[in-house]
Amino acid sequence: MYPRYAPAAALLLLAGFTPSPAQRPGQPREKAVFTWKLGPEDFAWFRVDRKQNGRVTIKNDRTTGRFPRRVGTHGVFGWEVTGDPGYFQTWELSLVPFSVGTSLRDLDRVKVGEKRVRFVYGNLVNYGLVELRGKWKTLSVEDGKAVQEGTFKFYQPDRPVRLGRRIFPKKGGRGSLAGMKLTVRRTFDARRGVIEKIHAVLEGSLSGGQRGWQGPERAYKVEDTYTFRKIFPHRYQGFEKDVIDAIRGGVREIRGDMKRRGRFHRVNPRNKRDYEPGYVALALLTLVKAEVNRRDPLVLKCLNYLRKNPVLNTYSLGIALMAFEAYYAPPGERDDLIAGRISKPYLRHVPPADLKIMERWTRRLENYVDPRVDKGYIARWRYVGERSYDNSNSQYAVLGLHSATLCGIKVPLNYFRGAAAHYIKDQEKSGPYWPMPAIIHYTDLPRLKKEGKSYGFRSTAKTQARGFPYLGNSGVAGSMTTAGLATLTIARSESHMGRVGIRGMRSALNSGYTWLYMNFTVRENPGRGFRWHYYYLYGLERAMELAGIARLGPRDWYWEGAIQLLCDRARRRGGWEGITDTCFAVLFLKKAQLPVVTGRSARRRGKRR
Numbered sequence: 363m364y365p366r367y368a369p370a371a372a373l374l375l376l377a378g379f380t381p382s383p384a385q386r387p388g389q390p391r392e393k394a395v396f397t398w399k400l401g402p403e404d405f406a407w408f409r410v411d412r413k414q415n416g417r418v419t420i421k422n423d424r425t426t427g428r429f430p431r432r433v434g435t436h437g438v439f440g441w442e443v444t445g446d447p448g449y450f451q452t453w454e455l456s457l458v459p460f461s462v463g464t465s466l467r468d469l470d471r472v473k474v475g476e477k478r479v480r481f482v483y484g485n486l487v488n489y490g491l492v493e494l495r496g497k498w499k500t501l502s503v504e505d506g507k508a509v510q511e512g513t514f515k516f517y518q519p520d521r522p523v524r525l526g527r528r529i530f531p532k533k534g535g536r537g538s539l540a541g542m543k544l545t546v547r548r549t550f551d552a553r554r555g556v557i558e559k560i561h562a563v564l565e566g567s568l569s570g571g572q573r574g575w576q577g578p579e580r581a582y583k584v585e586d587t588y589t590f591r592k593i594f595p596h597r598y599q600g601f602e603k604d605v606i607d608a609i610r611g612g613v614r615e616i617r618g619d620m621k622r623r624g625r626f627h628r629v630n631p632r633n634k635r636d637y638e639p640g641y642v643a644l645a646l647l648t649l650v651k652a653e654v655n656r657r658d659p660l661v662l663k664c665l666n667y668l669r670k671n672p673v674l675n676t677y678s679l680g681i682a683l684m685a686f687e688a689y690y691a692p693p694g695e696r697d698d699l700i701a702g703r704i705s706k707p708y709l710r711h712v713p714p715a716d717l718k719i720m721e722r723w724t725r726r727l728e729n730y731v732d733p734r735v736d737k738g739y740i741a742r743w744r745y746v747g748e749r750s751y752d753n754s755n756s757q758y759a760v761l762g763l764h765s766a767t768l769c770g771i772k773v774p775l776n777y778f779r780g781a782a783a784h785y786i787k788d789q790e791k792s793g794p795y796w797p798m799p800a801i802i803h804y805t806d807l808p809r810l811k812k813e814g815k816s817y818g819f820r821s822t823a824k825t826q827a828r829g830f831p832y833l834g835n836s837g838v839a840g841s842m843t844t845a846g847l848a849t850l851t852i853a854r855s856e857s858h859m860g861r862v863g864i865r866g867m868r869s870a871l872n873s874g875y876t877w878l879y880m881n882f883t884v885r886e887n888p889g890r891g892f893r894w895h896y897y898y899l900y901g902l903e904r905a906m907e908l909a910g911i912a913r914l915g916p917r918d919w920y921w922e923g924a925i926q927l928l929c930d931r932a933r934r935r936g937g938w939e940g941i942t943d944t945c946f947a948v949l950f951l952k953k954a955q956l957p958v959v960t961g962r963s964a965r966r967r968g969k970r971r
Contacts, residue, residue, distance in 0.1 A: 398441040399555025403596035403918055405925050406556055413585040419807045431939050434885070434892060435929040436588060439922060463769040482523050482530050489539050491532055493517040506552040516542040516566075542566035542582075551590075560588040570695075577787075594925055596918070604928055605951050608937075612948035613652050614938030616645050619944075620660060629671040634746040640678030641668050641941065648945040649683040651954040656689065663832035665689065669719060676730055676743045676755040679723050682761030686712070686720055687765035699957045700804045700910065702815070706855075707956050710769045717769065724766040727759050728777060741780030741785075752832055753788065756781060757845035764852045764958075775856060779864055782853035785846045786866045789873065790828035790838055798872055799915030807912050819915045827880045828873040829889070840881060840888035844901035847874045851908040858954040878905075878917050891942040896938070899923050899948040907955040923950055 400406055412420035424430045482493050496514030503509075505555040518540040523530045544564050551558040565583040619625070620642075629636050646664035654661060664685075673682050690710040698704045712720065730747040731737050742751035760781045763773045801815055802810065810817070829838030830846035850871055857864055881888040887898035905911075906919055913919065927947045930938065937944035949955075 391601075397552075397555060398440070398443045400443055400593065401596060402440040403921065404440045405437050405594040405596075405922075406439075407435070407591040407594065407929055408560075408588040409591050410436050411587045411589075413583075415583055417579075432930060433893070435926050436885075437926075437929065441735075441916070460627050470701075485860040489518070489537055491519050491523065491530055493519055493523060494538055494544075501547075507558070508550045508552075509547065510550075511545065511547045514544040515860065516540060516544070521969070537568065539568065542568065554590075556590050556593070558590050560586075593613050597921055601924075605924055608928055608931060609652050609948050609951050611931065611933070611935055612937035612944050612951075613649065613654060613935075614935070615944045616648060616941060616948075617660060619941040620645055620664075626663070626667050629674070631672045631674070634674040637675065637678060639668060639671055639673045640675070640681050643673075643678060643682040643685045644945045647681060647688055647943065647954075648686065648948050650688045651952050661689075669716070673723055674726075675679075675745050676727065676759050677745070679727050679730075680758030680760075681763040683720060683723055683727075683762035683880045687717060687768050688954075690716075690769065696953070696956055700949055702805050707768055708957065717771070720766060720769060721771055724763065724771050724773060727762055728773075730759070731777075731780075735780075735784075737780060738776050739780055741777045742784045751784075753785070753830060753842050753845055754832060754894050756784065757849055757901075760849045760852055764856070767856070773871075776855040778856040781849055782857075782864050782867060785830065785849050786864075786870045788834055789830055789846065789870055790867075790877075793826045793873065793877060794880070795824035796827045796876050796880050798823070798876055799917075800913075801875060801909070801911055802913040802915075803910045804912045805910070817913050825872050825876045827877040828870075829877040829881070837889060838877070839890045839894075840878070840883075841890065841894050841898035843874055843888075844880055844898065844905040847871065847905040848901065848908050850874070851905070852958060875914065879917065882914065882917050882919075884919075884923045886890045896943040896946040896950075899927070899950050903950045903953060904955045907953055908958050910957040920953070927951060 365422070410420060410423055418426050420426065423434075423436070424432055482491070494514050494516055496512060498510060498512035501509045501511050516539040518538050519532065522532050542564060543566050544562065546560065546562045549558045549561045550556075559960055563583070563585050566581075567579040568582040625638070626642065627638060629639060642664050646661065646668070649658070649661050649664070665849075668682055668685070673679050687710060690712050692708050692710075695704075695708055700705065727743075730743050732740075732742045732744065732749065732751045733747070734749050735742065736769070741756075741759075742753075743755045744750045744752060745755060760778065763777055767773050800817060829840075829843040831838050832842050850867060853864060854867055884902075885901065887895050890898075902919060902923060906914070911919075925940070927950065932939050938947045
């Protein structure tokens, strides 16, 4: 068995090896012969094929073998293209995030010569400090096509490396990439204005790099081929129809999965780690948000299952509360919130029997707070009330408690304030400074379009970009940053209703939005590669919708995530791989989360008062 992370050493490192010529003062600029024909928000879609040690492991975006699975959508948005295809660009080989558990943001600094390149990767997952040296050249320019090739070699430094003013400390890993060679060849088609094909070969002797394999060096070779498929214009005609069709396909997929034997098994009250109620609750939440009839047999079956079986862990409790709240939500509520006709969600009218069940779930969540902290000041959760915490469980606990308040259940304000205090404390302590992106609410869009204003930055003043980790020292990730933003937005809303402020809230939110913008991508989970990818997309939807955000600066987050999901469907008339990813995808496409911040102007709020 060969290391699954081996391609990362080449395929992600090369992704940023030469910035745009405009970003390299003092360096000679090669004349651009070809020009991209891709709008800033258009999407160019590629097909991927892979050979590993001579055996086909990925064909037409699907793994080979007994149980083939999709490996994700590969493409590029126009805003990622520098405009000069004479240079390799940062997006090109980030098309393979499924093969690595890291992201391009870790590429720290690049130093480029006219034809030679040297750059350092400070901490490549499983390999530590890695240095890459090589050169590129144009092989031919004829018949409207340019063929270019880059050749590179990997080095594993045994001492700290200096690059410009930055010093990278020596850091080892479980394996070594020393001596590995990478060759990349690409073809640019001037007629269509796109890169037609990318072919990359990584070969050499590889040692270690994966848990469970610490053996000697082995010969290793992987070949990736990316072939251009199609360009999707920004919100093309028929986009909404395709979204509706994908949602319906996801519902069909859920119906099929819920028929599996054992899906509605009886829960043992002693087994607090039984997550079946959580899966059923997630399916129920998705069906309700997808506007499946409330009297549908599957919806009623899910409801009755949750009523009759104990729900015993944080994830399941949070999602069950969200599902019941969504079931009793009035129709048309989201439209009223987005239009600013109401300032907060309506109160749900829950029958006494179900309200009693929800109150029991709520009290259980309150009792699951980490016992090491004072509940009056800090609130954080793990799975079943352990003396520990993680920011994923904590997020779902807060979402569940928020749903409980919408149903009229009294939740002490200190749980929301305590959760906010915990996330603010757990946020990165420092980060790079970057202009704060404009936060554009849905109510701002008509005015900005009418005035012809661009979607840019709030000001030229820079804000520290600081993300959120899964645990305090585990490294920040996109999925956890969206969790932090969602939790802080809910806590701010609940605190405003209680007329109580939270110290550090504005700074934490601004820093979180700036980090998310700096690292924004829908191809992968920033900081975690392809791991928890759909979980991140659903988290992105929640973080944006809770705050009523239509665009994060110039990024149309919904369009980018939706086209990624539309291209990534496992079956033409079905959903995605597995019930969990299918539910996350449908919830994203449906914009399932209700806003708690409507973006209504102070003038309008004053009139209503």
